[in-house]
Amino acid sequence: MIGIETLDEFIIRRQEKFPDAKGELSRLLRDIGLASKIVHREVNKAGLVDILGDTGTTNVQGEKVKKLDVFANNRFVASLKMGGACCGIASEENENFIIIDDELSQNAEYIVALDPLDGSSNIDVNVSVGTIFSIYKRGSLQGGFCQLADFLQRGYEQVSAGYIIYGSSTMMVYTTGKGVNGFTLDPSIGEFCLSHPDIKIPKSGQMYSVNQGNYSKFKKGVQKYISYCGEDDKNTNRPYSLRYVGSLVADIHRNLLKGGIFMYPSTSTMPYGKLRLLYECNPMAFIVEQAGGKAINGKDDILQLHPTDLHQRTPMFIGSTDMVNMLSEFIDRFSVSPSI
Ligand code: AHG
Ligand code: MN
Ligand code: MN
Helix, strand or coil: CCCCCEHHHHHHHHHHCCCCCCCHHHHHHHHHHHHHHHHHHHHHHECCECCCCEEEEECCCCCEEEHHHHHHHHHHHHHHHHHCCEEEEEECCCCCCEECCCHHHHCCCEEEEEEEEECHHHHHHCCCEEEEEEEEECCCCCCCCCCHHHHCCCHHHCCEEEEEEECCCEEEEEECCCCEEEEEEECCCCEEEEEECCCCCCCCCCEEECCHHHHHHCCHHHHHHHHHHHCCEHHHCECCEECCCCCHHHHHHHHHHHCCEEEECCCCCCCCCCCEHHHHHHHHHHHHHHCCCEEECCCCEHHHCCCCCCCCECCEEEECHHHHHHHHHHHHHHCCCCCC
C-alpha cells in the first residue's frame, strides 16, 4: 500500500525517536489495537450473534450490564494480560482494580484505566459506541503487585490516552503527549491505517452537546449558557446546533474534528455528574488538550483533579477552547460561589 502507514509502523517509527524507550508502551498500544479489532468484529455482527441485550446483572455503577460490555471487557483484559506490558487494570466493569500477577507483567511499567464499551445504551439500536483507555506509569515498585495509588494519579500524569470508535468505520485516536493522531481500520487487511494525522480541534465551533432533558436540574450558569447557544445572533454564528449521540466517544470525536463543546454537568440528582474521572474524563481531557482544546469540571482543569476513588464521577465541559471559556464565564457570572 503506497503511502499507507499502519498503526504498528507509526508506533515503531515514533519509538525510534526515543532511544530509552524499551518498546513496552509500543507493545501496550498494539495490544489495545489488537483487542479493538476483535471487538470491532463482534460489534459489526451485533444482531447476528448473541451479544445484544442485557446480561441481567448490574455493575458497580448500579447500571445494567450489556452482553457487549462483558465481551469487550473480557477481550481487553485478556489482551492486556497476554501482552505482558501492563501490571494492572482499572475497568468500569470491575469494582476493584485487576492485578496481573504473572512474572512478565509484574515487571511491567504501566497500568491501564479502561472503559471497555462506552455508550452501552446505544448498542441495541445500532448507534456508534466506543472504548476509552488511559495509561500511566506505575508508582509502585516493579516486580511487585500494582497498588491502588498507581491508579489514583492526576490526569496530567497520563503517559498515553485514546479511544476506539466503532462507527461507520472503526477508528483509533490516541496521544502519547506529542499531538493526536487518528487511524482507520481497513478490515480488508486487518490494519489500522493513519488517516487523521496531527488532529487539531477548531478554536470555536457551531455545535453543543448536552442531554437537554436534564436542563431543569442544571445550575443557573449552565442553563444560561445553553440558552445563549440557542439565541439568534449572526455576529457570533448563533444559534448553534445541538448534537448529542449519548455515546461520549461519538460526541467527543465529532467535536474534536469539527469543533464544539460537550457538557455533562452536575445535576440536583447527580451532584458529581455521571461521567467517570479515571476512564472517561481524564483520557478525553488529555486527548482534547493535546489537540488544542480545553476540559474543565466547571471550575478546575479536569487533568488537575486528584482522584480518590477508582469510579468517582465528575462534571465535565470539554471541547473548543473559546466555547469552554465562554461557558466558564456564564458559570462564574451566575453562580453564587464559582462552584461546579
Ligand atoms: P457507558 O456506556 O460506558 O456507561 O457510558 C455512557 C455515558 C457516555 O457514553 C455518555 O456521554 C453518557 O453516558 C450519556 O448519558 P445520558 O444518557 O445520561 O445522557
Ligand atoms: Mn462510558
Ligand atoms: Mn462503559
